[in-house]
Amino acid sequence: MFDWLIDPLQFSFIVRALIAAVLVGIVGSVLGTYIVLRGMAFLGDALAHTILPGVVIAFLFGWPLAVGALIAGVLTALGIGALTERGGIREDTAIGVIFAGSFALGVALLSRSGSYTVDLAHFLFGNLLAVSAADLWLIASLGGLVLLSIALFYKEFLVISFDLTLATTLRLSTRFFRYLLLLLIAVTIVVSLQVVGIALMLAVLVTPAATASLLTHRLPPMMALSAALGALSGIIGLYLSFYLNIASGPAVVLVATLFFTLAYLFAPRRGLVWRRR
Amino acid sequence: MEKLRSTLNPRGVPHQAAAPTLEMAAVSVAYAAGGEGVTTARADSYALEGVSCTIQRGEFVAVVGPNGAGKSTFLKLLVGTVRPSEGEVRIFGLQPAGHICIGYVPQRNQIDWAFPVTVEDVVMMGRVGQIGLLRWPRQRDWERVRSSLARAQAGHLAHVQIGELSGGQQQRVFIARALAQEAELLLLDEPLTGLDIRSQEGILDILEGLRREGVTVVVATHDLNLAAERFDRVMLLNRHIIAFGPPEEVLTTSNLLQAYGARIGDAAGPADGEMAEADKTDEP
Numbered sequence: 001m002f003d004w005l006i007d008p009l010q011f012s013f014i015v016r017a018l019i020a021a022v023l024v025g026i027v028g029s030v031l032g033t034y035i036v037l038r039g040m041a042f043l044g045d046a047l048a049h050t051i052l053p054g055v056v057i058a059f060l061f062g063w064p065l066a067v068g069a070l071i072a073g074v075l076t077a078l079g080i081g082a083l084t085e086r087g088g089i090r091e092d093t094a095i096g097v098i099f100a101g102s103f104a105l106g107v108a109l110l111s112r113s114g115s116y117t118v119d120l121a122h123f124l125f126g127n128l129l130a131v132s133a134a135d136l137w138l139i140a141s142l143g144g145l146v147l148l149s150i151a152l153f154y155k156e157f158l159v160i161s162f163d164l165t166l167a168t169t170l171r172l173s174t175r176f177f178r179y180l181l182l183l184l185i186a187v188t189i190v191v192s193l194q195v196v197g198i199a200l201m202l203a204v205l206v207t208p209a210a211t212a213s214l215l216t217h218r219l220p221p222m223m224a225l226s227a228a229l230g231a232l233s234g235i236i237g238l239y240l241s242f243y244l245n246i247a248s249g250p251a252v253v254l255v256a257t258l259f260f261t262l263a264y265l266f267a268p269r270r271g272l273v274w275r276r277r
Numbered sequence: 278m279e280k281l282r283s284t285l286n287p288r289g290v291p292h293q294a295a296a297p298t299l300e301m302a303a304v305s306v307a308y309a310a311g312g313e314g315v316t317t318a319r320a321d322s323y324a325l326e327g328v329s330c331t332i333q334r335g336e337f338v339a340v341v342g343p344n345g346a347g348k349s350t351f352l353k354l355l356v357g358t359v360r361p362s363e364g365e366v367r368i369f370g371l372q373p374a375g376h377i378c379i380g381y382v383p384q385r386n387q388i389d390w391a392f393p394v395t396v397e398d399v400v401m402m403g404r405v406g407q408i409g410l411l412r413w414p415r416q417r418d419w420e421r422v423r424s425s426l427a428r429a430q431a432g433h434l435a436h437v438q439i440g441e442l443s444g445g446q447q448q449r450v451f452i453a454r455a456l457a458q459e460a461e462l463l464l465l466d467e468p469l470t471g472l473d474i475r476s477q478e479g480i481l482d483i484l485e486g487l488r489r490e491g492v493t494v495v496v497a498t499h500d501l502n503l504a505a506e507r508f509d510r511v512m513l514l515n516r517h518i519i520a521f522g523p524p525e526e527v528l529t530t531s532n533l534l535q536a537y538g539a540r541i542g543d544a545a546g547p548a549d550g551e552m553a554e555a556d557k558t559d560e561p
Contacts, residue, residue: 155402155413156405165383219393
């Protein structure tokens with residue numbers, strides 16, 4: 001009776017994809033709660049796009065893509081951190097300039113290679129079905145590192161997200177925690193690259209957390225629910241992709257978006273339907 | 278490990294016992310020093326100019342003045358988010374940056390009330406300095422949170438989401454947070470704005486209770502009547518200190534004219550909503 005559930009699992013590449021989707025769903029969604037609460041969605045999107053040159057360079061030289069992505073991600077996280085600290089021009093303007101500039105550099109570099117459009121599509125929308133065992137180890141270890149950091153600095157991140165002046169009176173190093181958060185976002189983007197790709201990255205970073213924010217009133221349950229939604233979106237999306245023969249990354253994103261829409265309409269007290277009554 | 282802990286999350290500096298709670302010597306703050314909101318085309322370039330004052334332990338002080346007088350800047354100097362361009366600020370004999378004993382109750386419009394935290398969570402945030410890095414709240418932290426809430430008459434609100442609080446309850450919760458922080462200097466920015474008289478009285482009663490326990494309380498307010506009735510000393514501010522002393526000596530017609538100019542009628546009682554809006558322009 002549950003053959004349709006079991007059937008896809010006889011392919012090891014599907015099993016690997018499933019594990020990757022669940023891991024990325026959990027890591028991205030937990031970190032995503034801070035992105036949603038702090039209104040950093042644009043920054044997350046920009047950071048995702050700025051890693052393209054790093055990925056392309058790694059690809060052209062035959063290095064592991066994650067290495068290029070990680071270097072580019074860390075560099076841009078530090079760069080954006082420094083730019084937004086200095087002032088002079090508006091923060092979103094500065095980010096916008098870096099965002100478009102490095103994305104263009106990435107595309108330009110890639111356009112020199114032969115299989116330009118196919119490769120670009122993989123970077124942009126992910127290639128979940130090509131996840132290797134080595135990729136899985138990378139996702140698990142880096143993702144674990146992100147979750148560990150969030151757990152270790154939970155109360156500091158909470159204070160800094162909720163009330164910066166309190167952070168000052170407690171003499172927390174706001175600078176350190178701001179950079180740490182940027183780095184964690186960068187690492188999460190690297191981890192999520194193969195699952196959803198650059199263009200759909202926000203669906204991992206923002207959508208499940210936004211759904212959870214409609215359904216809970218406290219941060220720990222919000223993180224737990226967000227993680228559950230992220231993982232579930234990964235699983236359901238992958239099955240949809242298998243049976244309907246649609247691209248895996250977009251399938252995962254569409255499921256996450258469906259969850260959000262349902263919550264937006266029917267969430268107790270905050271949903272559209274509820275408020276109409 | 279301890280070194281990392283103290284760098285990222287210092288536990289506060291010891292106080293000089295003989296020093297007053299707060300001392301300012303010839304402090305000026307240029308508009309650019311705040312780093313933000315340099316948008317207004319003012320002729321004068323200082324948010325505060327030549328401010329010198331001393332406030333002793335256990336005093337209950339109101340800071341009054343028109344919009345843009347520098348009341349918020351004055352508080353931010355004490356918090357340490359604004360640095361003086363000239364002069365010196367000393368709290369318990371040392372610079373503000375070393376202390377974790379300064380409690381700050383922000384204006385209500387500065388807080389995201391939709392943030393997913395309960396009252397208890399907010400008050401526990403005040404403990405983060407004492408708990409220390411890489412540690413979780415212990416029994417005594419929870420006890421401190423409960424007793425702080427009780428002292429601010431907000432014990433029954435512990436598990437309420439902050440978005441569901443009334444204006445007076447919001448203020449009491451943030452006062453409780455400062456108590457959990459073990460604040461010895463409590464700063465409040467317009468805590469009474471927009472509250473009904475009963476809530477205002479309730480908050481002032483709580484603050485007076487704290488003062489009796491030796492907490493120094495400094496309140497920025499628009500309300501000259503409350504300042505005259507309930508505070509030990511009043512600081513009349515309009516970029517510099519016009520007068521600072523007992524209310525009856527400070528709130529004289531000539532002083533008020535000097536502070537407010539012809540706008541004295543406005544200052545006494547515009548609608549509360551207007552005040553809350555106007556407060557945003559009060560920054561350097």
